[in-house]
Amino acid sequence: MIVEREVDYIKKLGVEVVTNAVIGRLFTVDELLNEKGYDACFIATGAGLPMFLGIPGENFNGVYSANEFLTRANLMKAYLFPEYDTPIKRPKRVAVFGAGNVAMDSARVALRLGAEKVYLVYRRSEAEMPARKAEIHHAKEEGVEFVLLTNPVRFLDDGKGNLRAVECIKMELGEPDESGRRRPIPVEGSEFQMEIDVAIPALGAKANPLLLKTLPDLKLNRRGYIIAEEETGMTSKTGVFAGGDIVTGAATVILAMGAGKKVARAINEYLKWKYWDVSGFIEQ
Numbered sequence: 001m002i003v004e005r006e007v008d009y010i011k012k013l014g015v016e017v018v019t020n021a022v023i024g025r026l027f028t029v030d031e032l033l034n035e036k037g038y039d040a041c042f043i044a045t046g047a048g049l050p051m052f053l054g055i056p057g058e059n060f061n062g063v064y065s066a067n068e069f070l071t072r073a074n075l076m077k078a079y080l081f082p083e084y085d086t087p088i089k090r091p092k093r094v095a096v097f098g099a100g101n102v103a104m105d106s107a108r109v110a111l112r113l114g115a116e117k118v119y120l121v122y123r124r125s126e127a128e129m130p131a132r133k134a135e136i137h138h139a140k141e142e143g144v145e146f147v148l149l150t151n152p153v154r155f156l157d158d159g160k161g162n163l164r165a166v167e168c169i170k171m172e173l174g175e176p177d178e179s180g181r182r183r184p185i186p187v188e189g190s191e192f193q194m195e196i197d198v199a200i201p202a203l204g205a206k207a208n209p210l211l212l213k214t215l216p217d218l219k220l221n222r223r224g225y226i227i228a229e230e231e232t233g234m235t236s237k238t239g240v241f242a243g244g245d246i247v248t249g250a251a252t253v254i255l256a257m258g259a260g261k262k263v264a265r266a267i268n269e270y271l272k273w274k275y276w277d278v279s280g281f282i283e284q
């Protein structure tokens with residue numbers, strides 16, 4: 001509702017909203033700037049490309065990235081199936097891999113979709129979990145079972161490509177790694193299996209390369225995010241600005257909204273400068 005109100009307000013200001021337009025496929029940024037008559041572009045494409053475990057069996061039916069699981073369940077209203085025609089597997093036994101806020105969200109949504117058992121599998125201990133304390137508390141309170149110091153090794157199917165189980169290995173903590181957290185080390189011979197029918201890797205997300213691949217002259221940092229000036233969102237390419245998760249990496253709504261406001265002012269200044277000559281602002 002709040003988002004709808006914001007969108008309506010922006011439309012009332014005179015903004016034309018073009019939906020179903022994937023930039024980098026339908027048009028490139030260069031086409032928008034050089035052929036379609038746009039004077040500036042603001043890239044706010046987020047960090048929506050989910051990361052996976054990279055273990056055998058990750059393509060079995062029943063393995064969803066947290067993004068897909070939450071998008072289907074909530075945004076596409078699969079919880080109202082068949083009133084809404086988005087299918088989602090109604091899970092009985094679920095394992096969520098990871099321990100950030102999105103992992104907690106996914107585990108709790110799985111419970112609310114009717115799962116009998118939801119495990120949260122994490123390779124370190126609770127002390128190292130990146131999720132907010134409140135999220136951890138609420139997940140436990142709602143009945144999520146934490147399986148700590150455990151890492152998945154491979155998924156197993158029923159012979160027809162449907163997820164049946166996950167094989168895991170126990171871990172122990174060694175010396176701190178570059179993140180400052182103690183490094184998890186596999187305990188040899190400690191493999192065991194858990195029966196599950198849905199698995200949800202919730203390992204974070206990164207920049208989707210779709211649009212960025214069509215902008216070879218845009219400078220990215222070593223993690224693949226756009227390098228932009230903090231105060232203006234100005235990038236290495238003239239007329240191209242960027243903000244939100246695509247600059248900071250996965251962060252928060254409030255930071256993305258703040259960037260949008262700052263960059264809007266900077267684009268306004270840029271356009272004034274672009275169309276300013278000695279006699280004043282040039283009418284277009």
Ligand SMILES: Cc1cc2nc3c(=O)[nH]c(=O)nc-3n(C[C@H](O)[C@H](O)[C@H](O)COP(=O)(O)OP(=O)(O)OC[C@H]3O[C@@H](n4cnc5c(N)ncnc54)[C@H](O)[C@@H]3O)c2cc1C
Pocket residue numbers: 021022023024044045046047048070101102105208210211243244245246250251252253254256
């Ligand atoms: C499950 C989950 C829970 C979260 N919970 C919270 C929370 O509780 N509080 C909080 O503050 N933050 C939360 N976050 C983080 C928050 O959602 C992001 O930080 C924020 O949405 C980033 O805003 P953004 O505008 O940069 O990108 P996004 O909100 O990701 O928007 C990017 C948009 O660009 C579109 N897009 C991408 N590529 C293209 C393209 N090539 N062409 C056209 N359009 C494109 C996408 O479809 C998307 O609509 C959560 C994130 C996730 C995944």
